[in-house]
Amino acid sequence: MTDWLKQKKERARRLEEVASLVSGKVVQPADVTALLERIICSGDRVCLEGDNQKQADFLAECLTRVDPSQVHDLHIVQSGLVLSEHLDLFRLGIARKLDFSYSGPQSGAIARALDQGKIKLGAIHTYIELFARYYVDLTPNVSLIAAVSADRNGNLYTGPNTEDTPTIVEATAYKNGIVIAQVNKIVDTVPRIDIPGDQIDFIVEAPKPFYVEPLFTRDPAAVTETQILMAMIALKGIYAEYRPRRLNHGIGFATAAIELLLPTYGEQLGLRGEVATHWALNPHPTLIPAIESGWVQQIHCFGSEVGMDRYMSARPDIYFIGHDGTLRSNRLLCQNAGLYACDMFIGSTLQIDLAGNSSTVTPDRIAGFGGAPNMGADAHGRRHVSDAWLKAGREAAGNDGPLVRGRKLVVQMVETFGEGMKPAFVEELDSIALARKLGMPLAPVMIFGDDVTHIVTEEGIANLLLCRNADDVEQAIRGVAGYTPVGLARDRAKVEALRERGVIRRPEDLGINLLQADRNLLAARSIRDLVTWSDGLYAPPSKFRNW
Amino acid sequence: MIPENIMNEPSWYESSARARINGLLDAGSFSEILGPQDKIMSPHLALFDLPPAFDDGMIIGRGLIDGRPVAVAAQEGQFMGGTFAEVSGAKLVGLLRSVASAAGTSQAVSTVVLLLDTGGVRLQEANAGEMAVSETIRAVLDVRRAGVPVVALIGGRAGAFGGGGLVTACCSHIVISEQGRISVSGPEVIETNKGVEEFDSHDRALVWRITGGRSRVLLGGADSYVKGDISSFRQTAAQARNSAPSLSLETLEREQERLEQRLSSYGDCRDTPEIWTLAGLPTPDKIADLTEDEFISLLAKGGRRHDAR
Numbered sequence: 043m044t045d046w047l048k049q050k051k052e053r054a055r056r057l058e059e060v061a062s063l064v065s066g067k068v069v070q071p072a073d074v075t076a077l078l079e080r081i082i083c084s085g086d087r088v089c090l091e092g093d094n095q096k097q098a099d100f101l102a103e104c105l106t107r108v109d110p111s112q113v114h115d116l117h118i119v120q121s122g123l124v125l126s127e128h129l130d131l132f133r134l135g136i137a138r139k140l141d142f143s144y145s146g147p148q149s150g151a152i153a154r155a156l157d158q159g160k161i162k163l164g165a166i167h168t169y170i171e172l173f174a175r176y177y178v179d180l181t182p183n184v185s186l187i188a189a190v191s192a193d194r195n196g197n198l199y200t201g202p203n204t205e206d207t208p209t210i211v212e213a214t215a216y217k218n219g220i221v222i223a224q225v226n227k228i229v230d231t232v233p234r235i236d237i238p239g240d241q242i243d244f245i246v247e248a249p250k251p252f253y254v255e256p257l258f259t260r261d262p263a264a265v266t267e268t269q270i271l272m273a274m275i276a277l278k279g280i281y282a283e284y285r286p287r288r289l290n291h292g293i294g295f296a297t298a299a300i301e302l303l304l305p306t307y308g309e310q311l312g313l314r315g316e317v318a319t320h321w322a323l324n325p326h327p328t329l330i331p332a333i334e335s336g337w338v339q340q341i342h343c344f345g346s347e348v349g350m351d352r353y354m355s356a357r358p359d360i361y362f363i364g365h366d367g368t369l370r371s372n373r374l375l376c377q378n379a380g381l382y383a384c385d386m387f388i389g390s391t392l393q394i395d396l397a398g399n400s401s402t403v404t405p406d407r408i409a410g411f412g413g414a415p416n417m418g419a420d421a422h423g424r425r426h427v428s429d430a431w432l433k434a435g436r437e438a439a440g441n442d443g444p445l446v447r448g449r450k451l452v453v454q455m456v457e458t459f460g461e462g463m464k465p466a467f468v469e470e471l472d473s474i475a476l477a478r479k480l481g482m483p484l485a486p487v488m489i490f491g492d493d494v495t496h497i498v499t500e501e502g503i504a505n506l507l508l509c510r511n512a513d514d515v516e517q518a519i520r521g522v523a524g525y526t527p528v529g530l531a532r533d534r535a536k537v538e539a540l541r542e543r544g545v546i547r548r549p550e551d552l553g554i555n556l557l558q559a560d561r562n563l564l565a566a567r568s569i570r571d572l573v574t575w576s577d578g579l580y581a582p583p584s585k586f587r588n589w
Numbered sequence: 590m591i592p593e594n595i596m597n598e599p600s601w602y603e604s605s606a607r608a609r610i611n612g613l614l615d616a617g618s619f620s621e622i623l624g625p626q627d628k629i630m631s632p633h634l635a636l637f638d639l640p641p642a643f644d645d646g647m648i649i650g651r652g653l654i655d656g657r658p659v660a661v662a663a664q665e666g667q668f669m670g671g672t673f674a675e676v677s678g679a680k681l682v683g684l685l686r687s688v689a690s691a692a693g694t695s696q697a698v699s700t701v702v703l704l705l706d707t708g709g710v711r712l713q714e715a716n717a718g719e720m721a722v723s724e725t726i727r728a729v730l731d732v733r734r735a736g737v738p739v740v741a742l743i744g745g746r747a748g749a750f751g752g753g754g755l756v757t758a759c760c761s762h763i764v765i766s767e768q769g770r771i772s773v774s775g776p777e778v779i780e781t782n783k784g785v786e787e788f789d790s791h792d793r794a795l796v797w798r799i800t801g802g803r804s805r806v807l808l809g810g811a812d813s814y815v816k817g818d819i820s821s822f823r824q825t826a827a828q829a830r831n832s833a834p835s836l837s838l839e840t841l842e843r844e845q846e847r848l849e850q851r852l853s854s855y856g857d858c859r860d861t862p863e864i865w866t867l868a869g870l871p872t873p874d875k876i877a878d879l880t881e882d883e884f885i886s887l888l889a890k891g892g893r894r895h896d897a898r
Contacts, residue, residue, distance in 0.1 A: 305591075305596065306596070334590055334591060335591055561600075561603045562599040562600060562603055562604065565595070565596060566595065567595075567600050567602070567603050568602070568768070570767070570768075571592070571595050574592045574595060574880065574881070575590065575591075575592055575595070577590045578878070578880060584792060584793065584794045585791070585792075585793065586793070587793045587794040587797065587877070588768060588793050588796075588797055589767050589768065589794075589797045589801060589803070589877050
């Protein structure tokens with residue numbers, strides 16, 4: 043007869059193994075490594091919570107200390123592989139297989155480890171793609187997570203950085219897995235219950251609070267005049283044309299410049315209340331001036347941002363705030379919002395090819411995807427309409443009618459020459475060379491050309507919606523590629539014809555005065571100005587201060 | 590809250606040297622001496638394969654503030670770090686000497702305004718630059734002895750470092766904004782020579798706590814504190830000539846005494862909050878976090894920090 047309770051019995055067996063190491067749900071920090079050695083078995087799928095901002099850093103360190111002869115061949119399934127400990131697991135032979143989304147600071151180390159055969163790579167996912175697989179074929183056996191505080195029953199307060207936690211815990215706890223949480227403090231009563239205690243098996247008070255890196259703070263002082271020009275082009279050529287009310291911004295300087303121009307240039311264009319009222323967005327400090335001048339109605343966040351907590355708590359009409367008064371973020375739900383409920387994604391990239399495919403991969407780095415491919419993808423399951431969505435769809439179809447569905451605006455902003463004067467426009471993406479080298483069947487592409495609707499450079503806008511064939515697309519891209527080799531190889535006559543058709547629009551076609559692209563046009567020119575705008579509520583980390 | 594002066598006024602820190610001059614002087618009153626069309630350029634930069642500037646990053650001339658004639662010199666901090674060099678130094682010294690010799694004549698100006706924005710001497714022409722600094726100091730003192738106040742306006746991106754810090758300290762009156770910095774050895778120089786334990790140049794809050802506008806004005810290293818917009822600099826520069834002390838032996842002796850006392854009171858302090866604690870300022874750890882209005886009212890309560898320069 044089939045045993046239908048194997049997972050349940052296995053869970054009970056493991057819990058029994060560690061009974062001597064715990065008191066209720068509480069584990070002492072010194073006992074964590076021993077606990078992990080008994081509770082994790084070789085070959086397990088393990089999620090070692092590594093979110094965009096929040097990582098279970100103490101548990102990660104403990105896991106690197108287990109005996110690899112007892113615990114090995116783990117399959118790591120987590121969104122962010124961002125701590126050096128995450129890589130150590132593979133180097134030490136504790137982990138073997140990897141499915142992830144984003145690597146950021148470890149992108150070089152991952153590429154080396156792959157090259158040396160230390161990591162067996164499953165796939166690089168987008169965030170919601172990986173979360174979806176937690177519920178289908180990558181369900182964790184053990185999850186090691188992080189929260190701000192816990193009570194003795196294991197009820198967790200995740201603080202403003204809730205991020206991936208509920209998604210990870212749900213998949214693990216309801217499939218006979220085991221969940222261990224590190225918390226900054228064990229308290230009598232948590233400010234609010236983000237994760238109910240009956241989903242948590244063990245808690246440990248970490249010796250140090252988990253570290254949070256300010257990932258979304260763009261210093262207005264570093265915004266260049268070229269970025270300001272590109273932001274003006276985007277505002278006049280895209281925001282004013284399509285009037286997208288619901289949107290997501292990438293985290294680069296080009297979109298930070300747009301945020302800082304809303305109260306000045308956007309106001310001059312009469313766009314307040316007409317565009318950018320509802321957002322799926324991390325708490326960008328550079329959006330503070332637009333919020334304070336009445337542009338923004340609502341923002342849902344993937345995670346939090348260092349220094350923004352007091353400001354957001356004081357603006358509960360704008361942000362999602364718990365009854366305890368602090369931000370509640372949720373990466374899965376916000377990614378879903380960005381995919382289905384936004385009319386526009388606009389963000390920066392590093393490389394664009396002649397078909398409009400864009401990638402942030404360089405030959406020796408695998409940064410992963412994070413969320414951009416979902417933000418920057420047309421959702422074919424979308425059925426509700428908006429003016430911006432329909433206008434884009436009709437431009438693409440070249441006609442109108444009851445079966446012409448809309449399109450999400452997916453805008454890529456890029457300076458023709460990037461860091462180190464490297465051309466941003468290329469005949470072939472570096473990611474193709476990387477895929478060849480590592481034997482990947484699909485090259486990592488951040489946003490595929492068929493999803494991109496507009497490319498904005500300092501030379502103007504290429505509207506790919508109006509392109510009717512691959513040659514149009516290629517010449518439209520060459521036409522805004524400036525003095526890069528790709529740009530210099532353009533067909534002059536075709537580019538002029540595209541300009542006649544409005545496929546390419548130069549700043550002068552949009553009536554933009556280049557001399558107005560001045561830093562004094564920014565609503566805030568320094569982090570200090572942002573603090574002033576926030577009425578002293580925004581508390582930037584020290585590295586961003588210049589006062 | 591919409592901060593009107595950030596939204597409506599161009600920022601001194603952000604603006605070019607020419608935009609600062611335009612905002613400072615009465616409209617249309619600036620007449621430049623040796624402007625870019627004269628192409629008096631550095632003869633040295635080509636040796637280093639570096640592009641020169643038609644004005645060598647130093648703009649000099651005359652104009653009016655509230656109808657009163659002034660001489661003005663502005664360094665472009667974005668060209669070679671706003672440096673003192675052979676041509677730029679000679680332009681500045683020439684302007685100052687012409688002011689000193691014209692004092693008391695119909696060509697006299699009421700004030701010299703120096704818009705310093707500099708990391709110090711230009712390394713590619715260091716000897717000429719060092720000489721330019723010493724000649725500038727001598728010329729500033731000659732102008733002051735001739736009875737014409739020299740007002741320094743400090744709020745640019747490069748600050749006033751190296752020889753620029755010395756020249757600033759020799760002026761009759763120093764106007765500074767929060768973003769302005771004055772010092773001799775710059776943070777990177779200290780770190781390179783003495784190690785990161787002595788001074789972490791990447792710790793921006795530390796850099797501003799030591800060299801920044803608020804600390805300088807509280808310690809008497811600057812005389813007026815302004816918000817960072819151009820019109821605030823203009824208003825204060827127009828007033829500054831009235832409160833400039835005469836350059837007399839008595840003034841210098843009083844200043845010497847003040848500096849000796851400062852050294853004996855605060856010489857052991859490792860950071861400015863320690864000084865503010867000893868000086869009995871409220872919230873000594875939060876000086877940097879006060880809003881501009883709060884800080885200006887704190888300054889007003891304290892009265893003058895010194896009466897000699």
